[in-house]
Amino acid sequence: MSTVAIEPLYRYSPREKPLCHCRAKILKPSSLNFSPKLLSNGITSFCKFKPHRAYTVRASSTDTALLETFESSPSFFKETFSLARTETVEGKIFIRLDKDEDQQCWQLSVGCSLPGKWILHWGVSYLDDVGSEWDQPPKDMIPPGSIPVKDYAIETPLKKSSEGQVFHEVKINLDPKSSIAALNFVLKDEETGAWYQHRGRDFKVPLVDHLLIDGNVVGAKRGFNIWPGAFLPNMLLKAEELPSKDQDSNSDSKDAKQENKHVQGFYQEQPITKQVVIQNSATVSVTKCFKTAKNLLYLETDLPGEVVVHWGVCRDDAKNWEISAGPYPPETTVFKNRALRTLLQPKDGGDGCSGLFTLGKEFIGFLFVLKLNENTWLKCKENDFYIPLSSSISFPAQPGQRQFEGVPVSEKTEEANQEVSQVPYTDDIINEIRNLVHDISSEKSRQTKTKEAQESILHEIEKLAAEAYSIFRTSIPTSTEEAVSESEPQETPTKICSGTGTGFEILLQGFNWESNKSGRWYMELKEKALEISSLGFTVIWLPPPTESVSPEGYMPKDLYNLNSRYGNIDELKDLVRSLHEVGLKILGDAVLNHRCAHYQNQNGVWNIFGGRLNWDDRAIVADDPHFQGRGNKSSGDSFHAAPNIDHSQEFVRKDLKEWLCWLRDEIGYDGWRLDFVRGFWGGYVKDYIDATEPYFAVGEYWDSLSYTYGEMDHNQDAHRQRIIDWINATNGAAGAFDVTTKGILHSALERCEYWRLSDQKGKPPGVVGWWPSRAVTFIENHDTGSTQGHWRFPYGKEMQGYAYILTHPGTPAVFYDHIFSHYQSEIASLISLRNRKKVQCRSTVSIKRISLFFHWKVLL
Known part of the structure; x- marks a missing residue:
């Protein structure tokens, strides 16, 4: 056994x-x-799964009367909350x-x-x-x-x-x-x-x-x-x-x-074993008993087993918990004189359980969480569920719990803002736009109308949309992801954050997979510094600077040796100085997940390091299957080609922080592109960013999208959630490349499946739809394109891809091979348009319509 x-x-x-x-x-x-x-x-x-527990419940006449009163009265509040448990x-x-x-x-x-x-x-x-x-x-x-x-x-x-x-x-x-x-x-x-x-x-x-x-x-x-x-x-x-008989001798047997x-x-x-996420729901309805003027709150859920409602009431917006006076539902106990606990009763059909609560008219809110067992509590985005009562009926109800905990809480305001009714004049304008769109997109119209007439209709649509947008902006308050005011920006000082920069960054990847072959890439790039700046870029990402076993730089060896295949340390400093002179910020490509060793141990395994950081096998994770490390177990995925560094070791983190600070001071880097961040916990990244205080930082979290029998799924929420989780682990101190958006653009543009460009809630389907300020959008890089071509963007669709990322929120990144090609003028025009319209990483998107011929979005 x-x-x-x-x-x-x-x-x-x-x-x-x-x-x-x-x-x-x-x-x-x-x-x-x-x-x-x-x-x-x-x-x-x-x-x-745990079996359902059977109950035998006898309803009292009082309970039955209350339920009849609730059912006969109209509800002024009703909402269903999504519950995710494992x-x-x-x-x-x-x-x-x-x-x-x-x-x-x-x-x-x-x-x-x-x-x-x-x-x-x-x-x-x-x-x-x-x-x-x-x-x-x-x-x-x-x-x-x-x-x-x-x-x-x-x-x-x-x-x-x-x-x-x-x-x-x-x-x-x-x-x-x-x-x-x-x-x-x-x-x-x-x-x-x-x-x-x-x-x-x-x-x-x-x-x-x-x-x-x-x-x-x-x-x-x-x-x-x-x-x-x-x-x-x-x-x-x-x-x-x-x-x-065929065996000649014992010696040969x-x-x-x-x-x-x-x-x-x-x-x-x-x-x-697997942790399975099970989706349940809870529905809360509130009505008023006109005989007693009290509020009746009915809570039902399809959760199995014993469900306890841990609850209280509040009198004002401070939402301080209080215990209400009786009567209470059956199976209610007082918990430490601070809250009440009610065991919900099984429903007649045996599917789920429910409870009816009588609440005084002096209270404005009902607060609760759900308790399944001693270790399992269900909350609303790590907060208490809050239900407004009749005295607060004018306030909008708090949205139900989102399924994805990594999504910033402030994004919930967007749906509420979209529900604000518009004045009739705005409705007339929108109807007129619809008529014009239908007119120009119909088959008969395209055959009969001249090109000049169609252009005239498009200009009319543009003017009407601008007028409607102006009314919309002046009639309701605008809410962005981080409450950034867009009025009079010249009077508001720009806040710089390592996860976003100023918010208006446009990134250029300043190399491809073959850039090392000339041996003088730094000097070649220096000659293009002024041109790069004039095209509208604000940040440039340079290749890994260290000595490396591979010529491309992604198998680093001696971290303090900056003589690489791209040039020597003096040429690197000269390049950085020239880029700074034309107003560009510089990102260094920091490979922190793994490092190649200098020497073999007694078993012939390469796990002893040399140079200034002369670590031994304690710096390698213990579960790396190839390099016999003596550190702790890895906090991420394994990179099989080189020893995986154990970032949980204090001496490793101290050395890496000193090295990164040295790069900032000695070379002049302004921030970091972090390679293969799937290999170690995002909390360590936060430690490195806090120590170096970069202007901008972005991590490469490259993960496979969701497919079913070779076909990409429409719902890529699980994929972008993993990227969001990593960003959350860094405490938002770094952004991440929006791999989800790249993958979706592949299918949307290659197969004309434009319905993929909206998720189930009408938002962009990538990371840019959930946390735009931390999404670095791109369509190609040195791994996916160039001469490697691991995941090349659909041929001939590159400009459509850039049209998407350069007109959407997030921080767009342009690949070197594309900007220095026949696409240059078109990309430059899109960058100019983005700058003129002041599109930034926190701009919000309202998707109005998606079809084969028409994709209308409004940036706010």
């Missing part, structure tokens, strides 16, 4: 608050017993190695019995490459619907295997004549962003001994016992029996047995 612990790298749901380094509740990893066994009756669900469910990962029907190839199957959007993140290692355990497999081995991850891995979605059963599976065909030594993988849950490993390391399936067919051995024969890493045990091997050992395959189950 074996025990296997599956530990998620991210141990929190994206709908919960990000992990706090000191006080966070960390989900305990599962440590369950299992025994490998073959399936006989198919796969069944392993989800185990439960731990148990399931299994299934791993099988079989031969196909014609016995020519092997097939590896990986499945999971839990519901979710599962992704197999995998790679291979080759016999002749002992220095790397993760490489991309041959193209003919990659299943359909897979996505490459840089140059070392593949991500393949698991597909539902059969109707009516919760089982997802992926199959990979293995060529026995290939030089693949092993297949490595981890399992990723796309819904939560959690990664599941085998005992804290990668799953590893060794293939050398498995692929012996008729003595045709590829590479050296290796026994399982000499392989490092976490191997899958219980391989079922069977030796083919040879006639005894051992070799003959080894050469004729053939694999019958294996099957194994691994236990897995």
